[in-house]
Structure formats: C-alpha cells, structure tokens
Amino acid sequence: MWSRRYLAFWGAVIVLAATAWAAGRGTLSWLCVVIPAALVLLGLRDIGQPRHSVLRNYPLWGHLRFLLEFIRPEIRQYFVEDDTVETPFSRAQRSIVYQRAKGEVDSRPFGTELDVKVAGYEWISHSLAPTKLPSHDFRIVIGADRAQPYSASIFNVSAMSFGALSGNAIQALNRGAKLGGFMHDTGEGSISPYHREHGGDLVWEVASGYFGCRNDDGSFNPDKFAEQARSPQVKMIEVKLSQGAKPGHGGVLPAAKVTPEIAATRGIAMGQDCISPATHSAFSTPLELLQFVDRLRTLSGGKPTGFKLCIGHPWEFFGIVKAMLESGILPDFIVVDGAEGGTGAAPLEFTDHVGMPLQEGLLLVHNTLVGTNLRERIKVGASGKIVTAFDIARTLAVGADWCNSARGFMFAIGCIQSQKCHTDRCPTGVATQDRLRQRALVVPDKAERVHQFHRHTLHALQELIQAAGLAHPADLRAHHIVRRISSNEVRLLSELLKYLAPGDLLIGNFRYQLYEKYWPLARSDSFNLQPTA
Numbered sequence: 001m002w003s004r005r006y007l008a009f010w011g012a013v014i015v016l017a018a019t020a021w022a023a024g025r026g027t028l029s030w031l032c033v034v035i036p037a038a039l040v041l042l043g044l045r046d047i048g049q050p051r052h053s054v055l056r057n058y059p060l061w062g063h064l065r066f067l068l069e070f071i072r073p074e075i076r077q078y079f080v081e082d083d084t085v086e087t088p089f090s091r092a093q094r095s096i097v098y099q100r101a102k103g104e105v106d107s108r109p110f111g112t113e114l115d116v117k118v119a120g121y122e123w124i125s126h127s128l129a130p131t132k133l134p135s136h137d138f139r140i141v142i143g144a145d146r147a148q149p150y151s152a153s154i155f156n157v158s159a160m161s162f163g164a165l166s167g168n169a170i171q172a173l174n175r176g177a178k179l180g181g182f183m184h185d186t187g188e189g190s191i192s193p194y195h196r197e198h199g200g201d202l203v204w205e206v207a208s209g210y211f212g213c214r215n216d217d218g219s220f221n222p223d224k225f226a227e228q229a230r231s232p233q234v235k236m237i238e239v240k241l242s243q244g245a246k247p248g249h250g251g252v253l254p255a256a257k258v259t260p261e262i263a264a265t266r267g268i269a270m271g272q273d274c275i276s277p278a279t280h281s282a283f284s285t286p287l288e289l290l291q292f293v294d295r296l297r298t299l300s301g302g303k304p305t306g307f308k309l310c311i312g313h314p315w316e317f318f319g320i321v322k323a324m325l326e327s328g329i330l331p332d333f334i335v336v337d338g339a340e341g342g343t344g345a346a347p348l349e350f351t352d353h354v355g356m357p358l359q360e361g362l363l364l365v366h367n368t369l370v371g372t373n374l375r376e377r378i379k380v381g382a383s384g385k386i387v388t389a390f391d392i393a394r395t396l397a398v399g400a401d402w403c404n405s406a407r408g409f410m411f412a413i414g415c416i417q418s419q420k421c422h423t424d425r426c427p428t429g430v431a432t433q434d435r436l437r438q439r440a441l442v443v444p445d446k447a448e449r450v451h452q453f454h455r456h457t458l459h460a461l462q463e464l465i466q467a468a469g470l471a472h473p474a475d476l477r478a479h480h481i482v483r484r485i486s487s488n489e490v491r492l493l494s495e496l497l498k499y500l501a502p503g504d505l506l507i508g509n510f511r512y513q514l515y516e517k518y519w520p521l522a523r524s525d526s527f528n529l530q531p532t533a
Helices: 004-024 031-048 053-057 062-070 072-080 091-102 167-180 222-229 260-266 286-299 314-327 348-353 358-371 389-398 407-412 443-467 513-518
Strands: 122-124 139-142 150-153 155-157 202-206 234-240 251-253 274-276 305-309 333-337 379-383 402-405 481-486 489-492
Touching: 031 053, 031 062, 053 062, 062 072, 091 407, 091 443, 122 389, 150 155, 150 234, 155 167, 155 443, 167 407, 167 443, 202 222, 222 234, 222 286, 234 286, 234 333, 286 305, 286 314, 314 358, 314 513, 333 358, 358 379, 358 389, 358 513, 389 402, 389 443, 389 481, 402 407, 407 443
Parallel strands: 155 402, 202 234, 234 305, 305 333, 333 379, 379 402
Antiparallel strands: 122 481, 139 150, 251 274, 481 489
C-alpha cells in the first residue's frame, strides 16, 4: 500500500514533469526545467538514503527542518529572546559593548528593563558625598619587587590564542591594547607574528603543550622560552593550569586545521594533530609548580610570573598555598578563571557542569591568601563573563585586583555571538582561519573599537566609583554591593559571602567547614589529600 509520503512525492513529480513538458514547448523558461529536475533528483535521493529518517518520510520538505534548525540560534537571538535574557550574553550586554566600541551614545531611556524585585538583582550603594576622580586610567603594579615590575590596567584582554582567533582578530586586539595602554594575553597558542606587529603589551601564557617553547617530544625547552620571554613586548608570564571553558580536559587542534602559520607559531609539525595535554609534564606537585614558576621568572629576566586556573578540588589550591608557605616561593599573581568562561569550544558536560563559577573560585583564592597573610604580596586577576563596568566593580568588590575579558573584546571587534567558533565558519572573521572570511575584519577600524570599548568602560567604572564616594576601584569591598534575596529582603554581599581575617588559617581559626575539613589534609608535596587513619 502506498503511504501518503510517496503519494505526495510522486504527485509532485507528476506536476514537475508536466512543467518540464510545458517548458519543452517553449511556454516557460529553461529554468523551469532545470529546477524541477534537480528537485526530483533530490527527492529520489532523500527516499533512498539510510541516514535521516525525516528525509525518508518527508522528501524535499525535510530539508526545511534542517534549515530552520541551522538558523535557530539567529532566530532566537534576533526575534525571540528578551533583551535581558543571558544565553550566553543578552542583547543588552552585547549592545552596550557595540555602542561603547563605536563611540555611540550608551545611555538608556525610560528606566531599567531589569526586574528590580526579582531575587538575584544587584546594585552598588551610592554615597551622599560623591568623589571626583582625575582619570579613569586605573592601574595596579604587579611584581613590585621584581626586576621588571609591570603597571597594568585593571581591565585587559583575556587569553585567546592565534588559531582559535584569526590573524586579523589578533592584530586588532593587540593594536587596540597598544592604543589604550592595557595588556593582551596571548592564550596558550604562543606569540604569533600578529601579536608582535603592533607592539601592544603581552602576557605570554605557557600551557601544557609548551607552544613556542617546546622540544619535539612536547616537553619544555628553557632556551626557546628565554629567547621569546625576554622580548620587551612580553610584560608578564602566565602558567596556565586550567581554563573555565573545559578545566581538566586538554584539547586537540585537528591536523586539517593546522596551517603553516599556526605550526610555526606553536613549534609543531604540519600534518599532525596539535595536542594540548590535560596535565603539565614539567611538574606534578604544588612545590614543583612553584619551582617552575620561579624558573620561568628567572629565565624571563625577572618579569612578573604567575599562574591561571579554574578552581576544582579546593584542597589542591590549599596545597599550592601550603607550598608557598614552606618554600617561600610566591607567584607574583594568580588569575582565577570562572566556569562561566567560554571562548574555547568544549563538550557540553564541561561547559555546563565542570569547574567552579567565578564568584566562588575568586572568593576561595582571596580567602586562602588572606588567611595565610599572603594576600598583600600576590595580585589576583579574574575572568569569566565580564563586560560592563558593574561587572568589573562587583568582581573587584568580591576580591580581585584586576579583571580580564575575552568575549567582551570579541564583541568589540565584531563578534555577533553566532556560536560558530568551532566550525571555522565565523561570519565576521573573528574566530576562523578562512582567509576569505578574515577579510571582513578590517584591523585599523576594529583596533580603534577595542580601544574605545576599553576607554568607555573604564570611564563608566570611574563614574560608579565616584558615585560610591571612593577614591579608587581598589577601595571596593563586598559591603558596597547589595543583592536582593526575595521580593521583600535584601542583603549586603559581605553578609552573604564568608570572609577570613588575616592569619586565620595560620592559627587554626577556620571559620567555616570547607577550611576546617580540607585545610589540614592539603599537601604541598602532592595534589592529593593526606591519607587519613
């Protein structure tokens, strides 16, 4: 018995055949022959192919489903979503970046679109005695006691590698950093010619693949490292332990995507997968990590050196801090990457369910350093979904000294959140190695947008700091931020988050269960817990 799908399909074939016959008599154009014939052939192929059940049941029409599925993110983003829905960044968040990057008016008419009565809504307390600050060029000194300390902006470009981003995107970010006097993290893909072309300040990220400073077997090469690290353009060295997008995972750049430029930059062979191992081969314990940090600092000529991580097992970080106390070797900085981070493509489970969010990770790092009297000697950076001045203010209030942003600066150079980063089909030339697509990104124009986004965001931060009656963003504390708990209750962030006092851990005043349970069991000679009886 013929099913309805076959009847519908062959009915269409008859109509198309009639159309073709009419075209043969000269009453229709030749297109009316070619197009129906192509559709008939496609329909026949759909019925016979074994892969897609939808197409076997609905030849021709089934392709409409795939088309709609393909453009679903754009339909949702442009026509369905509310301006304040964050998935992963709201239209309002993206718009503020675009407006500041272009130097357009970023004011909002007619009041807030946020629901100020919903739980989770936050604001910064203002003062009846506002201050007047001379500049928005807020800076901190990292590695003050080192041979080559660095005066850093409190807002910078987070780690994004050449290879993940296009050469034009890297140039635009670095030229913008040069114009604005802020730092540009290379990401783990090493220092490419595109990073060097415009001379913007660099933070060289050294990860488990040791790209740019590796031997043929993937191990660390100190001579290659020293040669690049001593470049005047490199201001700091950052050892990457993990990243928010996929902590503990590692990564692979397939051989097909390894271009000659990427191979030369990373020091890898063409025709082979580029492997980023999940762990480092240069160290395996907290003490060895600190010794590696100190070694890089020496090889670089005394430049500030630290590490970046997304917090996982809390006792592992406790072990690192215990190793600091025992060895006397301190990093100059620690960057905390929140699980909200996401420039790198990652498995869904890692994106959604692995890694500590920024607030909790930052608080743990800040508290542990405070509790061991090390906080004043180590600067703390933070990254993870930071794009606005309030994001910066809130993060500094929780415990950071400076903030990094990746996707914020991607928006500034033209990213439209198409979420095609991992496909090499980025429509704006930001996250692709396709030469034709890269042409869409005009470096001088986008570099100026990077500069303006940074400048206008820090100007907005200046206005927030003045409204709060403070002299510098470093004066922000958790009690300056208020959060709504319910429709009829609000609390200061300092009342919701638990903070240690200086030296608490040294005297055994653990204050809450996490430290009471795991601090005594953390080890400086292993990332594992002390065995218990």
